[in-house]
Amino acid sequence: MFPEVAAESPLLQHLNPEQHAAVTLPSEHALILAGAGSGKTRVLTTRIAWLLATGQIGPGNVMAVTFTNKAAKEMMTRLAAMLPVNVRGMWIGTFHGLCNRFLRAHSKLAGLPPAFQILDTQDQLSAIKRLMKQHNVDDERFPAKELQWFIAGAKEEGLRPAMVETRTEDDRRKVEIFQLYEEQCQREGVVDFAELMLRSYELLRDNDPIREHYRRRFHHILIDEFQDTNRLQYAWIKMFAGPGNSVFAVGDDDQSIYAFRGARVGNMADFVREFQVAHQIKLEQNYRSFSNILDSANALIAHNKSRLGKNLRTDQGPGEPVRVYEAPTDMAEAQWLVEEARQLVREDVPRHEIAILYRSNAQSRVMETALFNAAVPYRVYGGLRFFERAEIKHALSYLRLLENPNDDTSFLRVVNFPARGIGARTVEQLQDAARAAGSSLHDAVKSTTGKAGANLAAFVAKVDAMRAETEGLTLREIIEVMLQRSGLVEHYRAERDGADRIENLEELVNAAESFVTQEGFGRDAVALPIDELGATVLRQSPASQGLDPSLPEVNEPAPDYVPPDAETGETLSPLAAFLTHAALESGDNQAQAGQDAVQLMTVHAAKGLEFDCVFVTGLEEGLFPSERSLADYEGLEEERRLMYVAITRARKRLYLSHSQTRLLHGQTRYNVRSRFFDELPAHALKWLTPKNQSFGGSAFGFGMGYPTSRGSSAGYGRSSETFASPPVPPQKAEPAHGLRAGMKVFHAKFGEGTVLTLEGSGQDARAHINFPRHGQKWLALAVAKLTPVP
DNA sequence: TGGAGTAAGACACAA
DNA sequence: TCTTACTCCA
Numbered sequence: 001m002f003p004e005v006a007a008e009s010p011l012l013q014h015l016n017p018e019q020h021a022a023v024t025l026p027s028e029h030a031l032i033l034a035g036a037g038s039g040k041t042r043v044l045t046t047r048i049a050w051l052l053a054t055g056q057i058g059p060g061n062v063m064a065v066t067f068t069n070k071a072a073k074e075m076m077t078r079l080a081a082m083l084p085v086n087v088r089g090m091w092i093g094t095f096h097g098l099c100n101r102f103l104r105a106h107s108k109l110a111g112l113p114p115a116f117q118i119l120d121t122q123d124q125l126s127a128i129k130r131l132m133k134q135h136n137v138d139d140e141r142f143p144a145k146e147l148q149w150f151i152a153g154a155k156e157e158g159l160r161p162a163m164v165e166t167r168t169e170d171d172r173r174k175v176e177i178f179q180l181y182e183e184q185c186q187r188e189g190v191v192d193f194a195e196l197m198l199r200s201y202e203l204l205r206d207n208d209p210i211r212e213h214y215r216r217r218f219h220h221i222l223i224d225e226f227q228d229t230n231r232l233q234y235a236w237i238k239m240f241a242g243p244g245n246s247v248f249a250v251g252d253d254d255q256s257i258y259a260f261r262g263a264r265v266g267n268m269a270d271f272v273r274e275f276q277v278a279h280q281i282k283l284e285q286n287y288r289s290f291s292n293i294l295d296s297a298n299a300l301i302a303h304n305k306s307r308l309g310k311n312l313r314t315d316q317g318p319g320e321p322v323r324v325y326e327a328p329t330d331m332a333e334a335q336w337l338v339e340e341a342r343q344l345v346r347e348d349v350p351r352h353e354i355a356i357l358y359r360s361n362a363q364s365r366v367m368e369t370a371l372f373n374a375a376v377p378y379r380v381y382g383g384l385r386f387f388e389r390a391e392i393k394h395a396l397s398y399l400r401l402l403e404n405p406n407d408d409t410s411f412l413r414v415v416n417f418p419a420r421g422i423g424a425r426t427v428e429q430l431q432d433a434a435r436a437a438g439s440s441l442h443d444a445v446k447s448t449t450g451k452a453g454a455n456l457a458a459f460v461a462k463v464d465a466m467r468a469e470t471e472g473l474t475l476r477e478i479i480e481v482m483l484q485r486s487g488l489v490e491h492y493r494a495e496r497d498g499a500d501r502i503e504n505l506e507e508l509v510n511a512a513e514s515f516v517t518q519e520g521f522g523r524d525a526v527a528l529p530i531d532e533l534g535a536t537v538l539r540q541s542p543a544s545q546g547l548d549p550s551l552p553e554v555n556e557p558a559p560d561y562v563p564p565d566a567e568t569g570e571t572l573s574p575l576a577a578f579l580t581h582a583a584l585e586s587g588d589n590q591a592q593a594g595q596d597a598v599q600l601m602t603v604h605a606a607k608g609l610e611f612d613c614v615f616v617t618g619l620e621e622g623l624f625p626s627e628r629s630l631a632d633y634e635g636l637e638e639e640r641r642l643m644y645v646a647i648t649r650a651r652k653r654l655y656l657s658h659s660q661t662r663l664l665h666g667q668t669r670y671n672v673r674s675r676f677f678d679e680l681p682a683h684a685l686k687w688l689t690p691k692n693q694s695f696g697g698s699a700f701g702f703g704m705g706y707p708t709s710r711g712s713s714a715g716y717g718r719s720s721e722t723f724a725s726p727p728v729p730p731q732k733a734e735p736a737h738g739l740r741a742g743m744k745v746f747h748a749k750f751g752e753g754t755v756l757t758l759e760g761s762g763q764d765a766r767a768h769i770n771f772p773r774h775g776q777k778w779l780a781l782a783v784a785k786l787t788p789v790p
Numbered sequence: 791t792g793g794a795g796t797a798a799g800a801c802a803c804a805a
Numbered sequence: 806t807c808t809t810a811c812t813c814c815a
Contacts, residue, residue, distance in 0.1 A: 067805075096805045121804080193805050261803070360802050365806070382803080416792095423792045452791090584805065604803050626802060664801090 011049050011082060015042075022281045023047045025248070027056070027219065029241075029275040031226075031268065032250040035312045036297070036648035037288030037610065040250055044222055045075055047248060049082040057219050063091040063240065065098060066224040069585050071608055072097065075224075091218070095233055096193055097584055099200040103191075104572060104580075106210065110203050113189040115576040117400055118583035122388065123409050124148055124192045130412065131180055134431060142174065151178050155194035156230045156262040158201065188408050188440065197232050204239035215242035225608075226251030226271070230262035234270070247275060253308045254301050257604060257642045259634070268308070286312040286648075288610055290319020292684040293654050297647040299681045304637045312648075321686035324677065325657040330363075330618075333659040334370035337615050340655060341376060341598055344613055351377060353612035355599045357646050359624040362664065363617065364600050371598060381601035385586035386511070391492065391501040395508055396582055398486045399479070402467045403576050406440035415441075415459055418491035422459065426452040462486075475512045475574040483509075515578050603646045614650035616643075619658040620671035643676050739767060739781070744789040747771070747779070752789060 012020055019039055022032050023046045034040035048064060051057050066072045072094055076087040091098060100118070107114045119127060128151070129144045131137075154164050161179040166172045185191060191199065204211045221240050223229070226249040229237070241247050249271055256265045271277065286294055294314050301307070327333035341354050356367055361383050371378040386392060394417055397410035405411075416422040429452070434444035445456045466485045470478040483489050483505055492498030492505070572580075599611065603624075618624055624643070629635030647654060656677070662669050739745065743755045745767075753771035767779055767786070779786070 069805080094805060118805090196805085258803075362801055362806075385804095419793070421792070425791065586804075602803070628802070 009050070009053055011046055011053060015039075015046065016285055018281055018283050018285065019043050019046075022283070023050050025279055025281075027246045028279065029247045029271075029277045030249070030279045030281065031272055031277050032248070032281050032283065033308060033310055034250050034252055034283040035286060035310055036252065036255060036645070037286040038283035038312070039285075039287060040252075040283065041071070041074060041078065041224070041608075043283065044224060044248075044250055045078040045082065048075075048079055048220075048222065051220060052083055052085065059085050059087075059090045061217060061219040062222070063098070063218040063220070064093075064222040064224070065237075066092075066094055067228055068608070069094055069097070071224055094584070095236070096196050099196040099236075100580060100584060102200050103196065103203075106203060109207060109210070110199050111186075112191065112199070113404070115189075115403055115572060117190050117404065117407060117576075117579055118196065119185070119190050119192045119409065120388070120583050121148075121193075122393070123190075124152075126412070127184065127190075127409050128177075128181060130408070130431075131177065131184055134435060135177070135180060137173075137177060141170070142177070147174060147177055150174050151181060152192070152194045153262060154178065155192075155198045156232050158198065158232045158235055160198075184408075188406055189404055190407065190409065194232075197236060201232060201236045201239060204236070211239055212242075214240055215245060218245060220246055220248065222248045222250070224250055225255075227253050227256040227265050227268060228258045228263045229267050231264055231267075234264070234267045238274075241275070247271075252310075254304070254310065254641055255607065255645050257607065257638060257645060259638050265306075282310055284310055284312055286314045288651050289314060289648065290316045290652060292318045292321055293647060293650050295684045296322050296654070296680045297644055299684075300640060300647065300676060300679050301644045303679050304640055306634075306637065318684075320653050322654045322656060322680070322684050324685050324687045324689075324691075325655065326673065326687075326689040326691075327657060327659040328661065330366045330659045330662040331370070333617060333657050334367045337367065337617065337655065337657060338370045338374045338376060340615070341371075341613075342374065344653075345376075349612055351596045351598050354615075355601065355606060355609070355611040355613070355649060356615045356617060357601060357603050357606050357649070358617050359603060359626060359642075361602055363623075366663075367600060367617070371600075377595060377597040378600055379595065379597040381599065382605045386504070386507070387582045387586055389501075389504055391488065391504055392508055394488055395479070395483065395486070395505055396579065398463070398466070398482050398488075399575060400579055401442075401463050402470060402478070402482070403573070403579060405442040405463070405467075408434075408441045411441045414486070415456070418487045420459060421455050422452065426456065430456060475516055475578055476509055478575055479509050479512050511582075512578055515581055516574060603642050606649050607645050610649055610651055612651050613653040613655070614646070615655040615657065616646045617657050618662070619656055619674035619676060620662065621674055622669070622671055623662070623664075624674055625676070640676065640679075738788065739786070745769065745786045746789050747784060747786055 012023060015023060016039075019042070022030070022043050025047075032040070032043060034043065044064065048062055051062065052059060064072075064075060066075065072092055076090075076092055079085065079090075079092070080087045091101070093101070103110050103112060103116070104114070107116065125144055125148050128147050129139075132139055132142070132144060132147070154161075161175050161182060164171075164175050164178065166175055185195065204214070218240055221237065223237060228251075237247060249268075251268055253265050253268060256263060259265070272280065289297075291314050294312050298311055325333070325336055327336055337356060341351075341356075344354055345351060356378075358364060358367075364380055364383065368378065368380065387396070394414055397407075397413040400407045400410040401414070412427065415427060430441055430444055430448060433447050434441050437444055437447065442460060445453075445460045448456050462485065466482060469485070470481050473481065489502055489505060492501045495501070603616070622630075625636055625639035629639045658671070658673050658677075660670065662671055739755055741755055744752060745755060746752050747769070750769075750771040753769040755767050755769050767781060767784075769779060769786075
């Protein structure tokens with residue numbers, strides 16, 4: 001293919017010795033320990049390009065797996081830039097995306113309808129709730145969320161209901177519901193995310209010809225972010241790894257931040273042992289950050305005990321110090337970072353090179369408000385994504401009903417939306433009828449009677465008519481018809497703030513349009529190939545139709561380039577393909593992409609990205625590290641890794657901030673500065689506000705502040721008081737307490753001190769007092785027993 | 791019976 | 806803040 005490309009091809013230029021070694025490793029199993037900013041994606045993509053360019057393999061012989069669509073796309077883009085290959089036809093994608101592709105090709109063997117649909121987390125939860133109601137499960141004792149967690153967790157361990165160990169009566173009940181849930185999904189022809197993985201794994205495990213086929217096909221299997229794989233994903237990878245394959249795993253144990261959803265860092269050690277990995281290469285040279293940032297990251301992560309051990313180094317100078325800011329309130333914090341961001345923009349930093357990171361999505365609002373008020377363009381990642389919005393989900397439900405009338409989840413979502421006189425009572429009766437008849441809700445409608453029955457029949461007739469009407473239309477036309485006939489647009493037009501929703505619905509048409517063109521099929525395409533390369537190979541044998549699993553051997557490299565070909569045998573309707581796309585791609589890149597805007601996201605979402613300037617906000621005990629992680633040591637280590645990820649996102653400037661008070665969940669919280677500050681090297685930091693003693697009171701200059709010790713915060717109770725930002729001067733002392741600034745007071749624990757400032761009134765009154773032996777404290781006058789000293 | 795308005799509780803993340 | 810349960814009214 002590219003015979004002129006020698007071992008020292010231009011591809012390998014600009015690689016450091018470790019990267020070079022990793023890229024050109026012989027065909028055997030390897031583990032690459034790649035630190036943050038060490039060029040991990042580069043190594044992965046160059047490795048694929050090198051394997052192809054040296055003619056060792058063809059594009060059909062590689063499988064590359066990532067966790068996010070973003071990472072998969074990045075890999076494809078970079079690869080396409082290096083080599084003239086049709087990356088779209090290659091097996092590069094997310095775990096779930098590839099499993100989906102696999103199951104589509106073998107749906108019959110997998111026991112699924114060809115156009116099976118995928119339940120997202122929301123759908124799954126509502127399916128479970130529905131099931132619980134039907135079977136009178138006590139939702140106090142078994143919250144639906146918990147069951148969802150339980151089911152997903154079991155599947156991610158590779159367990160079916162019968163295989164789950166039960167010790168208590170509660171366990172047995174949970175497994176029972178798990179079993180019922182499985183039956184329900186099977187009946188409705190839907191699969192959840194975990195099922196995509198598990199079903200693929202089981203098919204590979206139980207079907208020797210299929211497994212052998214893929215083993216012969218994929219000579220090289222490359223895995224990104226290996227530290228985030230769960231047990232099932234690891235087992236799935238093993239299915240592809242035969243004697244002739246090589247697995248190239250890239251990971252960083254210090255960036256493992258998904259243990260809470262089943263990721264096992266231990267897979268790295270298991271991999272080395274079970275695959276007898278001879279070559280482990282560490283990439284420790286960091287090309288991203290200045291040393292003040294890197295030193296901070298290294299010092300922080302050194303506090304973790306369970307590590308494989310790795311230290312990042314850089315040739316760059318120290319750069320700017322890491323700036324630390326303490327704010328009196330979350331609003332002041334937001335105000336400060338908006339000011340800093342504006343200053344950066346004045347210094348010609350592009351806005352999209354400024355990232356504001358936070359631990360949980362709930363924290364974004366204050367910052368959004370501040371950015372909005374300052375007229376700084378910003379973009380929030382995460383939160384409610386395009387395909388998760390209610391109006392879009394409604395529209396998708398109608399579309400799914402067109403594709404599959406037996407999709408009860410979709411049926412229930414829109415049976416009475418827009419409202420058409422079908423209430424809870426009616427729906428319940430319908431569900432009973434369906435259950436009794438063992439049929440779908442759609443089919444059970446026939447047996448209903450009376451006025452309610454007539455309403456239901458009208459709904460079903462409407463959808464059926466829509467199906468008939470959209471027959472043979474393009475995807476775009478189908479959606480347009482659906483939007484009109486369903487009454488969704490009309491409904492939102494009548495709503496007060498429905499304009500945005502209508503805009504989104506229109507955007508759905510665009511999304512479908514770009515889906516069709518992006519996938520490389522013209523407007524008139526009636527069918528989409530499932531997988532150009534895969535189908536090419538499989539089509540050689542009728543076995544791929546799913547009945548006879550005697551698949552052909554594919555030792556010869558697949559053709560380099562297979563043009564999009566509408567004539568491929570196995571097809572999925574554009575509608576079904578689009579619905580799959582909607583479930584697997586949350587729609588991050590939908591709308592307002594490409595604007596020069598400040599980037600807001602959670603630390604989790606920031607993984608894998610890098611920016612010139614990064615703000616890590618809300619560094620407070622209970623928030624970051626989060627409350628829920630503090631219970632066990634491992635949780636804390638994961639939080640620390642999360643902080644490590646946050647720090648290492650920054651190239652040039654890093655800002656860390658925390659606030660003494662924060663309005664969260666409707667009430668003011670008083671938070672202590674995060675312990676992580678104490679784990680950073682002092683030489684790399686620059687405190688923009690005076691650093692107060694850890695866990696001590698505030699030494700905040702202008703008198704705003706609160707006691708920050710955990711013990712005393714309880715004494716304040718609720719306070720709905722909020723403060724304008726930036727900090728306002730303290731109110732004048734309340735004479736009612738009998739205290740004045742400058743007065744000497746006595747405290748039972750802290751001894752004698754001097755009142756510096758007073759503020760608030762009534763229950764909220766507090767005093768800033770300097771105790772010579774204990775430093776400055778903010779005390780609640782309603783709680784603290786203070787006696788004036790003459 | 792169904793729809794709308796109001797009060798109370800939850801809130802890590804992502805395919 | 807957003808979602809969900811409950812109550813009231815047509």
